[in-house]
Amino acid sequence: MKGLLKKSIMYMLVSLFLLTAVLPHEALAAPANTLGLKAESAILVDADTGRILYQYKQDAPLHPASMTKMMTEYLLFEAIKENKISWDQETSISDFVYQISQNRALSNVPLRKDQKYTVRELYESMAIYSANGSTIALAELIAGSETNFVKMMNEKGAEMGLTDFKFVNSTGLNNEDLLGQHPEGTDGNEENVMSAKATATLAYHLLKDYPEVLNTSSIPVKKFREGTTDEIQMDNWNWMIPGTMYGVYDYPGVDGLKTGSTDLGGNSFTATAKKNDMRIIAVIMKTSSKLERFAETKRLLDYAFNNFEKKELFPAGYSIEGNSTLPVVKGKEKNVGVVTRDPFTMIIKKGEEDQFEPSYDLDPAVLKDGSLTAPLEKDQVMGSIALTYKGEEDYGYLTEAIRIMNEPVIVTASEVKKANWLVLLFRAIGEFFSGLLKSNK
Missing domain, CATH: 2.60.410.10 (D-Ala-D-Ala carboxypeptidase, C-terminal domain)
Known part of the structure; x- marks a missing residue:
């Protein structure tokens, strides 16, 4: 019954969104871009070569929210590749991580101080459910502290050639949500900054260097600690993945990558989809609702797959x-x-x-x-x-x-x-x- 009720509410919200979508859009009225996207910025990229197929205000410094976690994922995969940690390695939970994980107003799975969790468990809850406590736990495991991890994030961003970016935490939350324990050297009300182009560049490197990320980002639903008293259902926040319980914006070929949402950053999405041997990266930043970010992503992907093709030039x-x-x-x-x-x-x-x-x-x-x-x-x-x-x-x-x-x-x-x-x-x-x-x- 709970599932049916949740789905009914979801369809009501979708109907309301589709109704209002045809009305004048005052907050983002008639943006001057050739595709008329209702977003603050956007970019479309060939995931194989990094060639840009479309862009709009791509260098505007905005707030990526949980799309930040793509950098945390990259550093996690790198640490595993370098044998610094392993998927089956267990780790304890700090008092700070415990406190964050209990805040269900944020995206979280509840973690216990008297339990140990494997790297894989924490990673899956981060990649599928955007669990913030799990993300900080991984940052602490890899770097010893979130402060040190943030330094690694900024160094890696510079190494990747990102511009218009600054990481102040591992999650993408506003530092105000971190209970006064935000990383040293950052302000208490700061939030991560990335442009659409920087976000797409990060996604490009993540897919190029660690394509196995798609094995997890494409999971529509998974149970955390199944069979225990801590069991919780993790519905993927990427509602374009075929098989999610909402089924609102199912898009064949979408298998990643990361959503983001904060009051300051609005609603954003980094999508990747493969169709006709073409893999595309699409970034939409700062729409007015969770549903709108998927609607605008669909328009970007439709534009790509309808107007472009993969050709052997030589x-x-x-x-x-x-x-x-x-x-x-x-x-x-x-x-x-x-x-x-x-x-x-x-x-x-x-x-x-x-x-x-x-x-x-x-x-x-x-x-x-x-x-x-x-x-x-x-x-x-x-x-x-x-x-x-x-x-x-x-x-x-x-x-x-x-x-x-x-x-x-x-x-x-x-x-x-x-x-x-x-x-x-x-x-x-x-x-x-x-x-x-x-x-x-």
Whole structure:
């Protein structure tokens, strides 16, 4: 009965939302963006390459709320990868974490001081149910204190190339909710700051480096400490995941990533969805309601999947027409072919595959004075292909480092052995007389 009542209330709220959605929207009236999104800012990104497909006020510093937990997740996965902690490791709960976890006005699972919890239990309650007490418990386990953990968060953000950001706690709560025990060096009423672009960049790195995050973020519902007196049902706050109990905004292909909601930050959402071999990251920040953030995310995802496609721009073995070789000095051959090492695919607007102009971005460490030096091995990396977009809407990439990292790699098409001293001697003599003849003309 409780489930039916909850679902009935939910559908009533949805009906009310859909009714008011067609009325004038005074708080965010007619935002000047091409998609007309009812949000303070937004961004849409190719999750494979980091290329931006759409953006609106993407650099505005806003409050991400619980989307902050994506950084906590990243540092957790990193700590496990480096064998600093393990999934089955048990940890006790501090007095501070206990106090926070008992506040059911916040998103929480109740934790006991006389119990130990595994890292996996705490992580799942954070990733699925956005449990704040569990998040702080993980921060304390990894860094010794939330203060130290916040330092790690800001350092990692800078390492990722985030701009317009500042972390003051591990959860995304306002520091006022932390019972006067907010991290040292932060103010009592501060809240984390991230732009939509910074949030998408964080999501990009999380998915690239630890794609297993989707195994948990895609779980629609799970019971915490099932079979015990502490059992609690954790309904995923991401209502776009197919199979959630609300079923309001089910969207095929959505399997993450993190919602956020505070009084200061409004309602935000970082979504990721995969369809037709395309994985998209969509960030919507500061809508007026929980439902509206999903409605606006749906519009972003629909725009992506209806207007873009994944295309192979270059096959393996491709070379730029008219520039298929590079000069080689001290080699048995005077030139060597350069080709792409792998096929290169990217999400592009439909019909725009001819709007990308390739050019070589050669590694200055291997190309000296315009030439390569023998000996050279086959498949030796020479650099990459830079792509210049000639279309109308060029939003670039999340960061320059991500752009460079995703350029198609070019390699030598064959081996070039070093010529012996006699060949080099006669070649030098020939070049000397050739130059002499030219100078006498």
